[in-house]
Amino acid sequence: MAVFNLTINNTDYKVDVDPQMPLLWVIRDFAGLTGTKFGCGIAQCGACTVHLNGDAVRSCSVPVSAIGQQKIVTIEGLSEKGDHPLQKAWEEVDVPQCGYCPSGPIMSAAAFLKDKPQPTDQEIDNLMSGNICRCGTYNRIKKAIHLAAQGGKS
Amino acid sequence: MSTSTINRRHFLKIGITAGGGLILGMEYLASCSPSGSNAPAAMQTLNAFIKIGTDGLVTIMAPNPEIGQGVKTALPMIVAEELDVDWKNVIIEQAALDTDKYTRQVAGGSGSVRSSWDPFRQAGATGRQMLVNAAADKWKVAPNTCTTEAGMVFHKDSGKKISYGDLVEKAATMPVPKDVKLKDPKRFKIIGTRIGNYDTKAIITGKQKYGIDTKREGMLYATIIRPPAFGQTLESFNQDAARKYQGIKDVVTFDNKIAVLGRSTWEVMQAARSIKPVWKDDGTLESTADYKANFNKTLEQLPKESKRKDGNIKKGLAAGTKTFEATFECPFIPHNPMEPMNFFADVKADSVELYGPIQLPDKARNTIAEKFKIPKEKIKVGMTRMGGGFGRRLMTDFVEEAVAVSQLAKAPVNVIWKREDDMGGGFYRPMALYKYKAATDSNGRLIAWHHHSVGVTGNTSREDNFPAGAVPNLQVDTHEYKSPVTTGPWRAPIHNYIAFAEESFLDEIAHGVGKDPVAFRLELLEQAKAQPVGKMDYNPDRYAGVIKKVAQMAGWGQSKPGVFQGISAHFSFQTYVAQVAEVSNVNGQWKINKIYCAVDCGTIINRSGAENQVEGAMIDGLGHAMFGELTLTKGKPDQTNYDRYRLIRMREAPPVEIAFIENNEKPTGLGEPALPPVAAAIGNAIFAATGHRLRSQPFMNSEAVFSVQKQQSEV
Known part of the structure; x- marks a missing residue:
């Protein structure tokens, strides 16, 4: 102890x-x-x-x-009012199914967006493949990350 | 086509809430007997509960457990539509288990929406009519001259209007109308739109609570050491070191298991490592290779009774100008929900509180009542939002354990499973072996089909599903193989594998007789429609509808250089799904470029939720077909965490394109049906590309095709 x-x-x-x-x-x-x-x-x-x-x-x-x-x-x-661009994008794209894991991908993406503000599909694939989504919402996660990177404009 | 006949009677209870609002307690008794293997065994009853406040806010109870299938959002949408309220004024509350009030509280069988559609519409429409009647009475006008919109009643001629909130007290004193008119689907404003998951805000800010997050005053965390191999029992153990570990409060033993209790999750898990139990067995524990050998031996003989017999299979096979044979191996797979099994139990002298993630809360209560001799009415069950389940939480073993531990330790407990416990803990999708034989005539028509299977479960077939009904000589034979390995329903039970076997075999036959795989299926469905043979669960027209639709979406038959396509279709939970997978070779590796999917699930409730379910099921089906396999060595699972058990990751998930057949049919299941067809769509595309037929899952074991991809993801 x-x-x-x-x-x-x-x-x-x-x-x-x-x-x-x-x-x-x-x-x-x-x-x-x-x-x-x-x-x-x-x-x-x-x-x-x-x-x-x-x-x-x-x-x-x-x-x-x-x-x-x-x-x-x-x-x-991550944000005071739950309004980090990724949180807003997660809501906009309606990503979660079971909703258990999203804090994981959101925190992973929030860290790498600081270094890579405009990631490509392939970069997102590589950077996010350490986060498992058992519900299979990967395409929506990718869409939400792009949306957040574009400042919320789809 | 669903041939459900629903007879309904209903009655309403009315009261004034403490805050002065209207409570509509609606109880609907619906007897429902859809045809086919997905039909509920017993009568289904359903009940909803609506509160309207004087402030116009509408609270709709969500009676069913939410596991990620979206019912907490979708079911209240149905009520809100008929009630004619603005969605932004709707509050949804998760109900606790109360089968007197809410009869069907189940997350399973893709059944929530299809069993709730009629009664929930009636509930909303009856509430709306009462509010209209109250307004009409107040204004001294005929109710049929009033209209409603977004929580307001209007009288066009006089220009009067009033909000539901201002009407509820009066409405509560009005007689309950009977046989109210439901909305014309053309006027739907909420049903069929895209509405975000109700809990998303809480989820993305970390506020949403799951069972694993449950913490109460005086509660102890517990971990359980279970036999590492199926069929083992506990001989002895030494708990001295564990008891000395920091934060540890107790060690108890029951049912060949040892529970360690303490103030934090990690401390109990660490202390449990110091216990080195001695296990024993009778020396008959089987490994994966034993199952394979024994399955093959079992299939040397036919069972005494067939599941289904049409025509004469022997004659049919003998009459064929071409015959076909194929074997398909289905491995055990664990469910692997992201939230490991857990449950809270507080056993007191005169009552029990249970709280946690459970797909069948009523079954849990009944099981606990029976096993622990506690009166049912003394057991309270609360349901948390679930971090996935995929069928695993239809079981009650984890609830029974929590009750046993709480009873022995005389304390409220949250029993939390490690991933290793969860993956190694059984109730797997059953391992099985399928052997098919088929024959075609000189016109390339399918005239005989024999299904012969064995697995660690009661029925490895879905005997009344396609192609049954389309083949004059058809026989289905199954064997149950007894094993100490526990098995259970896994998302789209049996369908999830049989669709792969049968849609691959049909593809093989189509190629064998030189017919286009899409045309060959449509020809069979024409046959089933024109001259149906025996019982069949499906409607051939709706089945053909999704095949035609997906073929059109994917540009089937059109030349796409370097791209190879495979088609597959399957009917389950009253829903029709067809998919086309496209593969191409990228730097020597076969890559799945895209999967197209057409779905006929009748009326769509929440378009965003529906697409999410379909897409998720496709990725889930793809991932497990590609990588999913749990093997055993002398009864012990070889894979117990994600380092050795591979789940699909983002870079392996292809884009998908989804289309729904737009119709006004009743809504059918959607949590599961898009999963079964995926594997064969991929397998058939791989065949088109390579001439190699994938007949076993996981596909990554097929070195001829996927050798390069066998390496673990670099993460």
Whole structure:
């Protein structure tokens, strides 16, 4: 057990846990932020994607002891009013079916759009193939990312 | 064509809400007996619940569990349409299990919309008529001189108008009208439009709660260690180390399982790793190769009784000028919903609360009542939005476990499965083996068809489905193979594989007699229409309709250099679907460029949701045909997470083009029917391109075709 001070969505949290505990479970069970989802636990499905200092990481595979001073942003903190261009595009394109995993692809896409504001289909394919959508909404996800990249104009 | 006959009687209960609004409690009893294998076994009853506030806001309860199929949005659309309210004033609430009030609370069999269509329309229309009657009474005019629109009643001659909100109190005192008139579909304003999933805002901001997110005061998280191989039992285990692990509160054992309970999910999972149970078995556990060998042996003989017999199969096969034979292997596959199995249970001395993701909440309650000897009325069941299910959540094993653990630990618990538990935990799509024989006459007409199959399930066939009805000599024989591996319905049960086998075999026969695969199918459907043989579930005209439509969409038969096409069509859950897949060779790899799809599901409720279901089912069917296989080594699953079990990813999902046959037929199933045809469309396109016939899934194992793609995705 060890005490860790974390900043999640600009709020400070103090947790006393095993240093090996993956960030995912600290976020879900200790910070009570359940928008970040558990899918596989081995960084294969991407449902647990969060931002660490702006980079997309699989929170199921990052031990809490590795966080240090890095700022954590989860889906709940991506935008104040749920109006990040990707969130708006997800709504506009009506992407979700079961709706369990979307925080994963949204967080992945939000990170890479900062570096690649106008991605091609192929770039989206490559950058998003770490996020599994079991409902098969991949074409709508791609459409929503393009829509967000174009500033919401379809 | 659905030949449903629905006899209905209904009655309404009226009351004033605490806030002064109108409550229309509508109970409809509908006896429904559609023909065919998809028909519900028992009478179906259905009930809706509407509240109209004095502020004009309309609350519509969504009685059915939402699993991603979109019913939480689609069913209230039907009520809102007939009620004539503005969609922006509609609030949808998920109802808890209450079969007295809402009789059919099921997510399964692609049945929610088709069983709710008539009663939900009646519910909305009756509510509208009561509001009209209230306005007419107030204005002293005839009700039939009043009109409604967007939550308002109008009287054209006098120019008067009034909102529903201002009428509800009066309406609640009015007699309940009978035999109200339903809207002419030409006047639909909500049905058939594109309306976004009601929960999207909550989903994309992380606020939507799923079962796995359930946390209550005093609740413990639990993980369960189950036998790693099917057929094993627990001999012994040592829990000392686990109990010492931080955050651990208890360790309990039941039914050859061990549960570890504590304050957080990861801590219980970690502590459970320190328990090294000793398992035992009787030495008869089977591996995948054993199943294959035993299936082949089983098919050396016919069963005592056939599922279906038309004409004389022996004579028919003997009379053929050409005969055909083909074998198709179907592997076990897990459901793999993104949200792993989980359930909350709080067992108290005199009551039980259950809460979580479940497709059959009523079955869960009944099972718990029986197994744990608890009166049904003491069990409360709440349903969460589900992170997928695909049939897995039709089971109740995970609910039973949660109840057992809560009872033993005397605490509220949320039992959460690891992905490994979920994928290794059974209720798979049954492994099966299909052998077909067929014969054609000198005109290339199909005169004999023999289906012979075996699988780890009760019935591996859909014996009254196409081509049954179109073939004079047809026989269907199936065997059940007993195994400790648990199996269950997997999205479009049996259809999901049989469509691949039969649509591939039909393609093979068409090519064998030198006929165009589209023309060959249409000829069979003509035959089924002109001279139907025995019972058949489908309407040949609607079946042919989707085939013609997709052929036109895809430019079937037109030259597209370097592009090869395959057609497939299938009927399930009263819906007709035909697809054309296009493949081409890109740098030595076969690539699926595009899949066209034509669907006849009758009236579309929510066009956006409908397209999403069809597209998702196609990608799902493609992914599992391409990659899905769970193998066993001495009863133990070899794949238990996504590193060894491959699911389709974005770069492997081709574009799709979907068209619906526009008609005013009653709505039919849509959560499943677009999945079954995909695999054969691809297989048939690959045959057109390479001359190689894909006869086993997953296709990635066919090294002749997909060797290069066998590598794992680089992620």
